[in-house]
Amino acid sequence: MAASTAPAPVAAASARPPGYYVRQRLLRNTPAMLGLGFIVLCTLVALLGYWVLPDNSPNANNGLVQLQKEAPGFRATILRLALPDSARAESRGVLGTWGGGQVPQFREVPIGGYRFQADSLLTTPYQNHSALADQGQRYSLAEVVGHPGEPGALRREIEQGHLRQRTYWLGTDKAGRDELSRLLLGTRVSLGIGLVAVLISVVLGMLIGAVAGYVGGWVDSLLLGLMTVVWSIPGIMLVIAISLALDSKGVWTSFVAVGLTMWVDVARVVRGQMLSLREKTFVEAGRVLGLPQHRLIWRHLLPNMTGPLIVLATSNFAAAILLEAGLSFLGLGVQPPAPSWGLMVNEGFQLLGTTAGFWLTLLPGLVISLLVLSFNLLGNGLRDAYDPKTPLS
Incomplete structure (x- = not known):
């Protein structure tokens, strides 16, 4: 009598969404997670603000x-x-x-x-x-x-x-102010200007890049020419021109001016992605169904660019922090007595050759470097995470 053999159960692999693999690749990237941890710490300090400062004046x-x-x-x-x-x-x-x-x-x-x-x-x-x-x-x-x-x-x-x-704990500056409190409060200025600059650049860049890439023709040529002109102007010179045009050098003017100089990167990426996506089958299907152009762009094309835009946003965040620090160092950005890191480096630079000048230059410069490095590490990690060719292990 032949023994009947039951078929072995086949373990069907459960389908996982692409976002799962993106998160796994990012979580296994140690430098990116260290950068993210430092960014989260700075964000908490900025949100708590005066509540955690030794000097809350x-x-x-x-x-x-x-x-x-x-x-x-x-x-x-x-x-x-x-x-x-x-x-x-x-x-x-x-x-x-x-x-x-x-x-x-x-x-x-x-x-x-x-x-x-x-x-x-x-x-x-x-x-x-x-x-x-x-x-x-x-x-x-x-x-x-x-x-x-x-x-x-x-x-x-x-x-x-x-x-x-x-x-x-970190000494005092030339006016007898607590250096630790000003460093901690400076995170609010740096992260704030980075956030506002990224929001302005992403919204403006997505709008101009999407229209240029999808419509094409003379509209694309005109907008591409505008991008080329803005791209050719050094960012710091453009910020100075915007500040002079607005006749102000306050905090919010710096926020807006830096944001208006960074939209070209986003627009060029969105335009390139739009040129490659507008001929896809799902876009043709949307046209056949009679979907309006604005819905095709905002509901179906732009969501397919999430990965590149997130990576670019982290890069622009770091660039905005550096640009604001450079402007404040030159006296063209955030004005005293606001605790901008670039302004603090300038105050220490004026005292170089003394013990106080060494600390007043080193501490804010070190914080700027760590925060910019953290955003760059996170950006590199996101770039690898969104790349399907990057192994999970």
Whole structure:
């Protein structure tokens, strides 16, 4: 009797969408993931903004001239003097602080030491390597806290709430401002200008490139000529011209000007992709069904360009950060006292030859390099991830 043999079950491979393989290739690219991690960290710092700064004054601009040009890691004793009611600003609240910082509620004075004498506070001056020491000061206890009271209670209040030991982990600049706070707040400016520039360049580039590639003919020739003219102008010169035309050198002007110089890259890529896709079968089918041109372009052609556009957007993000830093270094971008990294490099450059100049140049320059490198690594990783020939292992 012959034994019946059942057919072996065949394991059918489950079909996976293309996005699955893109994610797998990207996740296995270690340099790209390291770059993405640093970008996410900078984004969190930019979003938290003033909430995480040691100095949460507007633009982190609370400068103490006695503490100018100090090296990283030094500590100072700060005496906080109460402001008169007429000069005291109202608290902005949590959301107000996130958007624009908190106006200081005290006048701060660095001191070298202090002692109490009857109803007065005697302070010794803070000794700085670059500033002449002032004479010691005598403050009445009521003047320090801003209200009268019993001397013993006032002394306890001063020691608990008006004397602070502050550590400047990355030192101070030439105006006595906390370098760490300005570096952290500078991520908001750099990422903000990169985001706005990329959005403007992608929207404008997709619009012009899609029309040029799909319509063709004299429209394509005209728009291609416009791209060539803009392409031939150095980006920094174009930003300067736009800033002069808008008669402004503020933060938002820099955002818009940088974005208007970067759309040509996107337009050229979209035009090339459109020329190759417009003859595909699914496009011909759409024409036969009577779909309008704008729907064919926005619903069927542009979604097929997602990969190249994402890769180009990361590259433009890094280029926008470098361009803004260069403009701010030259004094043509973000204006003081806003904490732009390029402006901070310029301030350190003016002090080169001193210990403070070394740190003030190195720290913002290092952060700019790391952020630009991270975007480039992520862009290379996305390029490989969207390439079907890249192996998964």
